[in-house]
Amino acid sequence: MNPLTQISVKLQRSITPALGSSIAFRLFGPLLALLTAVLFTPMSASSATLRIGYQKAASTLVLLKAHGTLERKLAPLHVDVKWLEFAAGPQLLEGLNLGSIDFGYVGEVPPIFALAAGAPLVYTAYELPTPEAEGILVPKDSPIRTIADLKGKKVAFNKGSDVHWLVVKALEDAGIKYGDIQPAYLAPADARAAFQNGAVDAWAIWDPFFVAAQRQIGARVLTTAKGIVNRHQYFVSTRSFSEKNAEVVKILMEELGGVGQWVRDNYAEAAKELAPIQGLEPDIVEASLRHYEHIYKPIDDAVLADQQRIADTFYDLKLIPQKLTVKDAVVR
Numbered sequence: 001m002n003p004l005t006q007i008s009v010k011l012q013r014s015i016t017p018a019l020g021s022s023i024a025f026r027l028f029g030p031l032l033a034l035l036t037a038v039l040f041t042p043m044s045a046s047s048a049t050l051r052i053g054y055q056k057a058a059s060t061l062v063l064l065k066a067h068g069t070l071e072r073k074l075a076p077l078h079v080d081v082k083w084l085e086f087a088a089g090p091q092l093l094e095g096l097n098l099g100s101i102d103f104g105y106v107g108e109v110p111p112i113f114a115l116a117a118g119a120p121l122v123y124t125a126y127e128l129p130t131p132e133a134e135g136i137l138v139p140k141d142s143p144i145r146t147i148a149d150l151k152g153k154k155v156a157f158n159k160g161s162d163v164h165w166l167v168v169k170a171l172e173d174a175g176i177k178y179g180d181i182q183p184a185y186l187a188p189a190d191a192r193a194a195f196q197n198g199a200v201d202a203w204a205i206w207d208p209f210f211v212a213a214q215r216q217i218g219a220r221v222l223t224t225a226k227g228i229v230n231r232h233q234y235f236v237s238t239r240s241f242s243e244k245n246a247e248v249v250k251i252l253m254e255e256l257g258g259v260g261q262w263v264r265d266n267y268a269e270a271a272k273e274l275a276p277i278q279g280l281e282p283d284i285v286e287a288s289l290r291h292y293e294h295i296y297k298p299i300d301d302a303v304l305a306d307q308q309r310i311a312d313t314f315y316d317l318k319l320i321p322q323k324l325t326v327k328d329a330v331v332r
Helices: 003-019 021-039 059-067 069-077 089-097 110-116 162-173 188-196 209-217 239-244 246-265 267-278 282-289 301-316
Strands: 048-054 079-085 103-106 121-127 134-138 154-157 182-185 202-206 220-224 233-238 296-298
Touching: 048 059, 048 089, 048 246, 059 069, 059 246, 059 267, 059 282, 069 079, 069 246, 089 103, 089 110, 089 121, 089 233, 110 121, 110 233, 110 301, 121 239, 121 246, 121 301, 134 162, 134 209, 154 162, 154 188, 162 202, 162 301, 188 202, 188 209, 202 209, 209 282, 233 239, 233 246, 239 246, 246 267, 246 296, 267 282
Parallel strands: 048 079, 048 103, 154 182, 154 202
Antiparallel strands: 103 233, 121 233, 121 296, 134 202, 134 220
16 A cells, blocks of 8 residues: 555544544545545656846856756756846845855855855855956046045945955055945945935946946946956855755856856857846947856865955954854865
8 A cells, every 4th residue: 555545544544433433524534535635646756946046147147047958957857946036146145044045146245244144155166257347436527536536435335245345455455444435335226326316426336237337327437346356256055055966066057157158159149138138238238248257167275265365354344243264165
């Protein structure tokens, strides 16, 4: 007898002596029928779900989602793929910390804030440096000409994002203390609105918003990240998912690498595909795509050391509550 049938029969036998057969049948017959139906309903072949957090600005992940190749690759392993969109890296990693996603792509700083908050994340891979893909903007007629001119000014950026590190390091290089500016912690859409209406003096932002502000509203580039920070991008996942699903992670990174190669070979086509998704003109999207390397590498000691410098600096500035040992956030 099927084990599930045995459960149903045993349940009925345990009820009948206590209530009598007729009463038991009237009271529990429908329940037992429902239980039997549920127990014998075929289960889905899928045994796991890979939940990927993404941002519209994360072009390679967006294209991977659109092309559907990952789903086809993972089907033989009985793994479903679920995609969840986030406004920016800090929000994405909050989702990871809360257990709503398993994997995501973020800048340099979000993992530091997430680790400081106790998130069970590990670094999975990184993208070659992309310092031209972010910068600090000022209005075209602004009197601000150098980073030193930001002293006492209001600067908008998403707290805990990669441009947070750019602001901190750019100020340090210019001999300005972080406390000498007025940070306005705003997500990209709110920051652009504040920038356009003059509520802030400068805006630190990444692509494609970076290029879009220059071309659409004439924003002037005060500086890019080049020569200031490396600006690595990271693929991160929960420790438990990476430890238990090494083959899934391997296939995922292979597919991302393939999409990255396709983008490098087809910038214009990729831009046309992404334009309606990102809500931007194809020329803006293409310019943004060309600021990224789209080449991904396994985590190594050099990038971990870079992340450690960021963590130490943010701890010294009291922006995170505890010291971190970044090298522990990997699966060996």
